[in-house]
Amino acid sequence: MALKYGCSINSAVEDENSEENSPLLQKEAEELSVPPKCCSARCNLAIMMFFGFAVVYGLRVNLSVAMVAMVNGTNSQPSLNGSETHECPGALNSSSQSPDQLDGVPRYNWDSQMQGMLLGAFFFGYLFTQIPGGYLSGHFGGRIFLGGGVLCTAILTLLTPLAAELGARWLFALRALEGFGEGVTYPAMMAMWACWAPPLERARLMSLSGAGGNFGAFVSFPLTGFICHSLGWPAVFYWCGGAGCLWAILWFILVSDDPRKHPRISDQEKEYIVNTIGSEGGSHGWSVPLLPMLLSVPLWAIIITQMCSNWSYYTLLTSLPTYMDTVLHFDLRQNSFLSALPYLGGWLFSVLSGVIADNLLERELMGVTAIRKIFTVVGMVVPAGFLVAVAFSGCSGGLAVTFLTLSSTIGGASSAGVYMNQIDIAPRYAGVLLGITNTFGTIPGVLAPIVVGQLAKDHSLTGWSNVFYVSAGVSVVGAIIFTVFGSGKLQNWAVSEDEREADRES
Known part of the structure; x- marks a missing residue:
């Protein structure tokens, strides 16, 4: 029964052109007892992931704000003609003229190019563990990899002040190792949701858990600034590292890989999850259809679109405090408070988008493909327009912050679009697919800070305008590609022969 229902519900939901499946979906959904969402094991898992990714992003972005305090005059670098560039004389305060820093705290003479390299170092390591993390999570379960990835990154974060004192090369290596440890976290999350998320609840559950990233950035930016001002920048890394270690302990105590193994889940909820997901969830074994994956047009649409979306996201994530x-x-x-505002809106909008997307699917108003494309276009094209508006805002800090906040807020819509499309097209291999797409999606995290360091090395309005133009253009290209080539249908290569045979017999 589990196999039959799992295949039937996915065929009904994901094949918009097959009207004969709709009555079957409605009939079986009515017969199945749906347990309450509030305080359920699957909801609790989403909340644990939410705070986990809040910690993950705190560990990732702490250097972005701390860099302002670590560097000996970030805006005193010479321009190309040998003089300093101050195009906004009416600014509120100049941190270079009045360093907001405690006496005795070390500062370093790193130019803008070195700062860009250090801010991008995390992503050099992040690249290498995405695919292995997704593959191993899909086979062994994601709990150990998600929790272990955060724990390792947190421990390394505690060593950041020591690495900075030893030199920029040591700090670069440490940040790369942090990325290496954290690279397994998102593929592990996707592998777990393949076992835990009923098809009609995927958007809200995954949006809620993934929104922890924006929430973490929102909290980390002002908190980092406050700690830098009150305790000195080294304390930032001690606090963030300690929070990561504490969360990891709670994760290993409270979370299970699979609803069948959860000690506190109700029988009703366990039956609901297992029956709706069917055999598409669970371990994919050691065998993965690599060649069909490489030839899959919908998968390449996800890869390219996520790269384009991540370009603007990582540009702001790593370089916004420097712009401020x-x-x-x-x-x-x-600086730290205003840098955080864009992520507040992104956090709220991503959760709201997940709820709306699931409601559209439950009411059969749209198919999965249409929903994913609409939310992707809204989450990439509209924010691109606001990034262009930032370039035209000039020295108006109020306008710049407003447009940046609107851009990141509406960008949260893509969390219900391309960012969960892997689990639509191949639930069983969702962890592997996210590892693949996130590997490519991390390339902008490496390149964007370096490109920003080159375009804005003279700290001019023109240089930063070019940064925003490039980000906007890349986002629009990604939205077009996903609109043309994206799909929400279960791919043939993601279904085993046994499942095909059982589906034919049913």
């Missing part, structure tokens, strides 16, 4: 400091001249506390 060197162009708009906000002081350290203003």
